[in-house]
Amino acid sequence: MADDPYATLGVAKNASDEDIRRAFRKLAKELHPDISKGNEERFKKVSSAYEILGDAEKRRAYDRGEIDGRGDPRHAGFRQYRGARAGAAAGGGFDEFGFGDIFSDIFSGAGQRAGARSVSKGHDVRYTLEVDFLESAAGATKRVTLPGGGTLDLNVPAGVTDGQVLRLKGKGQRGASGAEAGDALVEIRVRPHPLFKREDDDILVEVPITIDEAVLGAKVEVPTISGRVQLTVPKGTSSGRVFRLKGKGVKSAGRTEAGDQLVTVKIVLPETIDDTLAYFFSEWRQKNGYDPGRK
Incomplete structure (x- = not known):
């Protein structure tokens, strides 16, 4: 007994034409011999099912019981129709039933006839x-070694983030039969910095100051990603106070303005508290x- 084409495609009997087409596309992409070996018979059954359900006239004939799941007539009166369609199919290939457009969509190539080998884009690496x-x-140019042994100068854009993937068009594996090559996907890993941390486009840094600088105020040098700058620490600055250096952060691609640098000051006492300093603070306290x- 011939298979039920609805069951073969996994659709209901009241499925729309688009539902049927979508189901066939999915199965054809999974089972096509150029992609999945060992599924040739199932691929033929799926193609045969779509040959019936993808054609409005043949679908109505199947629903009326005039043809079976292989498209063969159940009654003598339908034999002439079957023969005419079979002859057309023999001359026109899969395009007679719209297969060409579907395979073209699936494999991104020209419409393929029955029995033609699909031309597949090369794999990405x-x-x-x-x-x-x-x-x-800040951005940089890095020389990378490609899987095939060649080298390439890769432009790392300013503001690239840890885990971001850069795509090198056409630098993957070669395509079959002259098809387009795949792409190289480069995942960026950013090494930690001993001083700086990043939060979106802002740079965070902690700067130590002396007790006298905190009490009396001072100008202290602060490192930034573009060089050292002077920061004015006002008189009476407490440990943990945050200062904002406008525009001293990261300027990511596509952004008109750079982020800021947030400087947190931390009061650091001398390693040795001498008698003079101890006496002074004792009297002052x-x-x-x-x-x-404190709570």
């Missing part, structure tokens, strides 16, 4: 490239003790 933190912020808000 993936690998990882490590860059320094400052290179990721007796006269000027204060509550910093």
Whole structure:
């Protein structure tokens, strides 16, 4: 007994033409001999089912019981129709039933006749490239070795982030029979920096200051991703205060403005507290003790 074409395609009997076409596309992509070996028989059955259900006249004939799941007539009166369609199919190949357009969509090539080998784009290749933190912020040119042994100067754009994937068009595996080559997908890994951290396009850094700089105020040098700058620390600055350096962060591709640098100051005491310093603060505490808000 011939298979039920509806069951073969996995659709209901009241499925729309688009549902049937979509189901065939999915199965054909999975089972095509150039993609999946060992499924030739099932691919033929799926193609045969679509030959019936993808043609409005033949679908109506099947639903009326005039033809079976192979398209053979159940009654003598239908034999002439079957023969005429079979002759057309023999001359026109899969295009008679719209297969050419479907295979063209699936395999991104010209419409393919029955028995023709699909021309497939080459496979993409993936690998990882490590860059320094400052290179990721400012951008850099890195020479990379491709899987085939060749080299390429890769432009790492300013503001690239850890885990971002750069696509090198046509640098993957060669396509079959002269088809387009695949792409090389380069995943960026950014090495941590001993001073800087990144938050979106802002740069975070912690800068130590002395107790006298915190009390009296001072100008201190602060590192940024583009060089050292002077930061004015006002008199009476507490440890943990954050200063914003406008435009000293990362300028990502496509952004008109760079982020900022956020500088957190941290008061660091001298390694040795001498008698003079201890005596001074002892006297000062007796006269000027204060509550910093501890709870």
